[in-house]
Amino acid sequence: MDAINALRREERITLSLRALYEQYGYRKYRMGKFEEYELYTENKSFLNHSNIITFHDLDGTVLAMKPDVTLSIAKNTRATARSTEKVYYLENVYWLEKQSGGYRETSQLGLECIGKLDAMAYFEVLCLAQETLAAISGSHRMQVSHIGFWVSLLEGLGIQEALRQEVLDCLKGKKMHELKSLLEKASVPPAAADMILKAAGLCGEFAQTLKSARQLALSAGMTQALDELEAVYGLLLQKDCAGQMILDFSLVNDIDYYDGLIFQGFVEGVPRALLTGGSYGKLLRKFGRDLDAVGFAVYLNELDHLFRARGGADVDALILYNPADGLDAVLSQAEALRAQGLRVRTEKHRPEGIRASKIYRFSADGLKEAGEDA
Amino acid sequence: MLNIALPKGRLGDQVYALFSKIGYDCGAIYENDRRLVLESPENDVRYLLVKPSDVAIYVEYGAADIGVVGKDILLDGNPDVYELMDLGIGKCRICVAGPEDYVEDRERVLRVATKFTTVAKKYYSSKNREIEIIKLNGSIELAPILGLTDVIVDIVESGRTLKENHLKVLETIVPISARLIANRASYLFENELISQLTQKLQEVLPQ
Numbered sequence: 075m076d077a078i079n080a081l082r083r084e085e086r087i088t089l090s091l092r093a094l095y096e097q098y099g100y101r102k103y104r105m106g107k108f109e110e111y112e113l114y115t116e117n118k119s120f121l122n123h124s125n126i127i128t129f130h131d132l133d134g135t136v137l138a139m140k141p142d143v144t145l146s147i148a149k150n151t152r153a154t155a156r157s158t159e160k161v162y163y164l165e166n167v168y169w170l171e172k173q174s175g176g177y178r179e180t181s182q183l184g185l186e187c188i189g190k191l192d193a194m195a196y197f198e199v200l201c202l203a204q205e206t207l208a209a210i211s212g213s214h215r216m217q218v219s220h221i222g223f224w225v226s227l228l229e230g231l232g233i234q235e236a237l238r239q240e241v242l243d244c245l246k247g248k249k250m251h252e253l254k255s256l257l258e259k260a261s262v263p264p265a266a267a268d269m270i271l272k273a274a275g276l277c278g279e280f281a282q283t284l285k286s287a288r289q290l291a292l293s294a295g296m297t298q299a300l301d302e303l304e305a306v307y308g309l310l311l312q313k314d315c316a317g318q319m320i321l322d323f324s325l326v327n328d329i330d331y332y333d334g335l336i337f338q339g340f341v342e343g344v345p346r347a348l349l350t351g352g353s354y355g356k357l358l359r360k361f362g363r364d365l366d367a368v369g370f371a372v373y374l375n376e377l378d379h380l381f382r383a384r385g386g387a388d389v390d391a392l393i394l395y396n397p398a399d400g401l402d403a404v405l406s407q408a409e410a411l412r413a414q415g416l417r418v419r420t421e422k423h424r425p426e427g428i429r430a431s432k433i434y435r436f437s438a439d440g441l442k443e444a445g446e447d448a
Numbered sequence: 449m450l451n452i453a454l455p456k457g458r459l460g461d462q463v464y465a466l467f468s469k470i471g472y473d474c475g476a477i478y479e480n481d482r483r484l485v486l487e488s489p490e491n492d493v494r495y496l497l498v499k500p501s502d503v504a505i506y507v508e509y510g511a512a513d514i515g516v517v518g519k520d521i522l523l524d525g526n527p528d529v530y531e532l533m534d535l536g537i538g539k540c541r542i543c544v545a546g547p548e549d550y551v552e553d554r555e556r557v558l559r560v561a562t563k564f565t566t567v568a569k570k571y572y573s574s575k576n577r578e579i580e581i582i583k584l585n586g587s588i589e590l591a592p593i594l595g596l597t598d599v600i601v602d603i604v605e606s607g608r609t610l611k612e613n614h615l616k617v618l619e620t621i622v623p624i625s626a627r628l629i630a631n632r633a634s635y636l637f638e639n640e641l642i643s644q645l646t647q648k649l650q651e652v653l654p655q
Contacts, residue, residue, distance in 0.1 A: 173505075215636040248635075251534040320636075340633045345510025346528070347632065379510075 080417045084377050090209055095162040098202060100185050103161035109146050111136040117145055120331045125170035127177055139168040148357050151188045153365055158189030186369035193305035196335050199368045203339055203349055204315050206372055211341035215318055218337045219325035220303050226295025227273055231266040245274055245324045276323040280307055283321040331357045344379045390416035392430035399438050407441050450493050450641045453507055453515030455500035459538040459626055463516045470648040513634035519624045520603060524566045530630040532646055536653055538626040542567055544619040545610050546599040547592050561591030562601035571621050589613045
């Protein structure tokens with residue numbers, strides 16, 4: 075048995091995901107704990123959380139504890155039109171928790187692919203997102219959408235910016251009833267309103283939904299968005315990993331940053347999205363780089379929901395000994411068990427708060443089973 | 449099995465009547481005891497009876513797959529859930545109310561008593577009106593009577609409580625009704641059960 079199995083489940087998952095990303099040629103990206111605060115004030119709506127921990131550096135610069143990793147990677151990318159950058163990261167980020175009203179440090183794992191990207195790159199990231207979910211739980215689902223489809227549809231119908239935001243808010247909550255009355259109130263012509271409502275309801279099996287969406291495509295932008303989805307879907311089919319994906323056009327994200335494919339991953343037992351991702355070329359262009367970008371983040375703290383209840387023993391074997399019986403013999407017994415891959419703890423007295431699968435008592439006669447906790 | 453969070457009280461009773469009508473009956477609910485979890489294995493549902501203002505929390509955190517909650521609570525707490533349907537029951541509105549002879553003094557900061565602090569803040573900031581909020585949890589109508597605040601922002605159903613306290617509606621902020629909400633993950637993993645339920649609801653609700 076491998077010694078790695080002695081680690082907690084979350085840690086093993088993290089390691090196996092890192093290995094997965096390395097297999098696809100992604101390199102680990104390591105960054106400083108702090109970032110200049112200005113980066114976040116200029117890109118506020120890119121962040122899910124607007125509260126950030128800040129402090130002054132000795133020279134007076136305002137620094138922040140990172141609430142996000144993607145912004146830092148995008149700002150500092152070395153990618154060019156001919157050279158794609160593929161990186162993954164495992165970093166701690168800091169944000170305000172709504173319920174408790176306090177800051178929290180959480181661990182985030184993710185990857186970014188920046189350059190001039192094609193369907194292959196988008197497919198690869200989507201596929202890695204899918205494999206990430208599969209590594210965490212056998213029961214997982216992914217929602218996929220395309221923000222370009224919506225931008226093009228709303229622009230084509232002449233929907234003003236303020237109303238556009240309200241439409242997107244309704245989509246996010248699948249509030250079809252509110253969307254309907256919103257469009258009525260804003261005097262959107264019935265034909266246009268009908269089209270928006272139809273598009274909002276597009277959700278289901280990938281190929282079928284794509285087909286229904288085609289019937290609504292009234293502009294080159296919408297067709298292009300659907301072509302992109304279809305190209306990626308073709309590759310997903312080839313790798314046989316499209317089964318857990320649904321196409322859901324009610325999934326949207328900030329249109330100032332995201333411009334193409336977007337997705338969210340769920341595993342059964344975690345009440346929120348465990349993984350979110352998308353292509354954010356617009357952010358790169360804000361930084362003055364004419365490049366595409368796609369990536370995703372996994373919120374490792376959410377795994378708590380999954381593994382907390384399962385409990386289990388802290389060690390496989392607890393050996394209780396009396397020093398008078400000879401430490402050499404205790405050591406060799408413990409080593410023999412460890413060689414079998416077990417987690418073994420040796421103690422003179424029973425430690426508090428430690429659950430052992432098996433408890434052994436060591437005496438001159440050797441090791442004797444003395445009970446079990448879990 | 450579908451876990452449904454229902455608000456305890458009058459709205460919950462109405463919602464249960466609606467749900468039992470479309471086949472989600474649960475005999476245990478009539479036993480009128482103090483149980484908070486009632487199960488109907490034959491109909492594949494479990495009802496959780498919770499405080500109305502907590503329904504959205506149970507759903508957002510996945511303890512319930514779906515729930516029914518007043519729009520007022522959704523507006524004030526802004527939980528991250530799907531809002532699938534307007535059930536058209538429990539209708540009322542969030543209003544600004546003040547004394548019958550109230551005349552607003554635009555030169556002063558407006559003092560507002562409410563439990564809907566987010567709704568009040570958003571409403572007045574959209575009107576560019578500076579306000580001071582005093583958060584109260586009940587008997588809000590007392591605040592202007594005692595001169596604690598100028599106006600209140602509260603739920604108005606028939607307007608009787610206001611009238612009996614010599615207050616009147618000054619402005620309507622937003623109409624309210626009960627909404628069917630769903631947890632985002634449950635919506636994916638229990639999609640079949642949730643779709644069945646929404647479809648049945650759609651059939652019995654007036655369009």
